[in-house]
Amino acid sequence: MCGRYSMILTEAQVREHFEHVEAAQHWRTSYNIAPTQHGMVITNRDPGLIQSFGWGLIPYWANSPQNKGLLINARMEGIETKPSFRMPIRERRCLVLADSYYEWVGYGTQKRPYRIRLKDSPLMVMAGIWDQWTMADYSIYTFAIITAPAAPDIRHIHSRMPVILETKDQQARWLDALSLSDTLAMLHSLPAGKLNFYPVTPKLNRADFDSPECHVEVPEQSDLFSSPNDKS
Numbered sequence: 741m742c743g744r745y746s747m748i749l750t751e752a753q754v755r756e757h758f759e760h761v762e763a764a765q766h767w768r769t770s771y772n773i774a775p776t777q778h779g780m781v782i783t784n785r786d787p788g789l790i791q792s793f794g795w796g797l798i799p800y801w802a803n804s805p806q807n808k809g810l811l812i813n814a815r816m817e818g819i820e821t822k823p824s825f826r827m828p829i830r831e832r833r834c835l836v837l838a839d840s841y842y843e844w845v846g847y848g849t850q851k852r853p854y855r856i857r858l859k860d861s862p863l864m865v866m867a868g869i870w871d872q873w874t875m876a877d878y879s880i881y882t883f884a885i886i887t888a889p890a891a892p893d894i895r896h897i898h899s900r901m902p903v904i905l906e907t908k909d910q911q912a913r914w915l916d917a918l919s920l921s922d923t924l925a926m927l928h929s930l931p932a933g934k935l936n937f938y939p940v941t942p943k944l945n946r947a948d949f950d951s952p953e954c955h956v957e958v959p960e961q962s963d964l965f966s967s968p969n970d971k972s
Contacts, residue, residue: 742813742866742885742902744944745841746771746855746954747780749863754790754837757863757908758782764789771954773838774947775812781883782835783870784915790837797884798873799824805873805880814869814884816903816927820920825884828869829923833914835905836868836885840955842944843898853944854897855955856937858904865911867903867927886927893932903927906934 748769755761761782773779778792797811811824819825840857841864858864870883890901905911905926914926938957943949 742841742887742900743775743843744853744947745773745779745836745838745866745885745902747773747838748955749837749839751790754780754863758790761788761790764791766792768792770950771952772842772944772947772950777947779883780837781868781870782837782915784831784833784917787915791881793834793870794880794882795884796882797824797828797869797871798880798882800827800871800873802873811884813887813900815900816886816888816924819869819886819927820924825869828871828884830920832870832872833923834868834870834883835911835914836866836883836902838864838866840864841866841902842940843894845897851942851945852939853942854937855940855957856894856897856901856935858906859934859936861906865905867905867914888927888929891930891932891935894935894937897937901929904930904934906930 751763751767768778775796777795779795780790781793782790795812798805814825819829839862840855842853842855844851844853867886868883873880886903887900888903890899905914941953941958944954
């Protein structure tokens, strides 16, 4: 899964990559984006805008938004059949902008967070789906990150990873009007060798901890973290 991620790139840095995109709202950055918080996305409805949506998809058909934040991830396997995801994967896709994501490794009673980022790019673009929940004239816009089986070299950290769209062509295609079969064909894991990963501060366990310290490598403590749990 993907339960936390970071996005600290400036608007100028992102627009170097997405040359014809504007920011629709106040630019949001964070070293520690947690479920129910807001993240920056580009949707297929407004591909020329970078917008701030809530992380945790609320289906358009939900009776109320009270379960906001529960659907933070959408597994690629069977996504087209799940009630909450089958319409968004067909009609409401988005790019989720990040610079890295975090996963936790369990060692006995301890958990150690790891930061995972691309080797060759400061920008990480994750495949997402979004939805719009509306009551009268009030709307809430939310998204979920699509996940795939982890790349071989990071499976010891976690068994799942976000679907990462590496190239501009892939990113543009994700926002195109695609058939369902073409959309599903884009969902896959990265091959080995594309990612860097290293342990970071346990302070990241707190959802309200937002500091450059989140990105600082912390040396392994072999005496404390010596027998990792299996991650399923």
